[in-house]
Amino acid sequence: MADVTTEPTQPPAPTTDHRPTEWVLTLSCPDRPGIVHAVSGMLAQHDGNITESQQFGNPGSGLFFMRVQVETHAAREELAAAIGEVADRFEMTWTLDVVGRPVRTLIMVSKAAHCLVDLLYRERNQKMPVEIVGVVGNHPDLAELAEFYGKPFHHVPVTAATKSQAEDRLRELVDRLDVELVVLARYMQILSDDLCRDLAGHVINIHHSFLPSFKGARPYAQAHERGVKLIGATSHYVTGDLDEGPIIEQDVERVDHSRAVSDLVALGEDVERRTLARAVRWHAEHRVLLDGHRTVVFH
Known part of the structure; x- marks a missing residue:
């Protein structure tokens, strides 16, 4: 039988089926500079892609309000812990949920x-x-x-x-x-x-x-x-x-x-x-x- 040369076996291509979860984060806190920067920076550190963001500061009540939708592969526990650290700094009340969850x-x-x-x-x-x-x-x-x-x-x-x-x-x-x-x-x-x-x-x-x-x-x-x-x-x-x-x-x-x-x-x-x-x-x-x-x- 003649010698046969074979190409080395290639590793399987990485799977791309694992899609990021889209979360909705809402928060309110006393209004002060740096809130949006802190929140968006924290999400970026967890590979978050912000798909929707709205905010409002009420001069009458002195409160700041924000709603953010973000896609990330980060687990809920990891993301919640990171949000909690920012929330402690800014005295925030916040919620986190999956977008569209009934x-x-x-x-x-x-x-x-x-x-x-x-x-x-x-x-x-x-x-x-x-x-x-x-x-x-x-x-x-x-x-x-x-x-x-x-x-x-x-x-x-x-x-x-x-x-x-x-x-x-x-x-x-x-x-x-x-x-x-x-x-x-x-x-x-x-x-x-x-x-x-x-x-x-x-x-x-x-x-x-x-x-x-x-x-x-x-x-x-x-x-x-x-x-x-x-x-x-x-x-x-x-x-x-x-x-x-x-x-x-x-x-x-x-x-x-x-x-x-x-x-x-x-x-x-x-x-x-x-x-x-x-x-x-x-x-x-x-x-x-x-x-x-x-x-x-x-x-």
């Missing part, structure tokens, strides 16, 4: 279906970054709707005599289902001060009025009596002060003298749906930062 969400309803339908549809078809883990209703009316979308429905009746027990049941659901966000989708009950404090910054409400006008019950009837030319809706975080929590989003619809109360209600439902959906999406995308009684929203 936020575990519990929706609370009464009898009106339009906001619940909209959120369920957006989760399924528009990739809203939430995972709706259940629906709580103080009436059973929307159980079939929740079940149609494959969501467990929990009927938790509320009366003056049973309000405390109902809120204990809600706390149990929040803990057992590992809930990160509670959405009041036209839930027509007032949460207690204690529950509002326990879930502060994690409960979003839709109020069918352009707050601070026409608070409380029957806002469309109040608006009609005043002959308004604009109706609206307000989505806000829930606090112990009724309809006065930090506002996340508002929207309006123009009307005139020819509109009846029923017309205002129908138009208002459309405004409510889109206003609540934007607020929930922005919260789930970590675009909303609290600034006292106000919010900073990075669109």
Whole structure:
């Protein structure tokens, strides 16, 4: 057999399947020079590629706010430790999460279906970054709707005599289902001060009025009596002060003298749906930062 010369075996090419993780970092701290430099430098030291960055300094509160999306191969523990060192220097409050991770969400309803339908549809078809883990209703009316979308429905009746027990049941659901966000989708009950404090910054409400006008019950009837030319809706975080929590989003619809109360209600439902959906999406995308009684929203 003739001699055969063979080429030396080449090592396999390195694999490139391991993609970087995209993280979203949010932070707030007293405003001072060097914050952006420190944060961006720290991310660069961990081979971070910043894909989105927004910041705002509020001269009124003296606070600085920042939201950064960054791609890096660094492990969460490594990145969190590096952020913690910067945070200690600047007295920061911060969060770190994977971009697009669905936020575990519990929706609370009464009898009106339009906001619940909209959120369920957006989760399924528009990739809203939430995972709706259940629906709580103080009436059973929307159980079939929740079940149609494959969501467990929990009927938790509320009366003056049973309000405390109902809120204990809600706390149990929040803990057992590992809930990160509670959405009041036209839930027509007032949460207690204690529950509002326990879930502060994690409960979003839709109020069918352009707050601070026409608070409380029957806002469309109040608006009609005043002959308004604009109706609206307000989505806000829930606090112990009724309809006065930090506002996340508002929207309006123009009307005139020819509109009846029923017309205002129908138009208002459309405004409510889109206003609540934007607020929930922005919260789930970590675009909303609290600034006292106000919010900073990075669109």
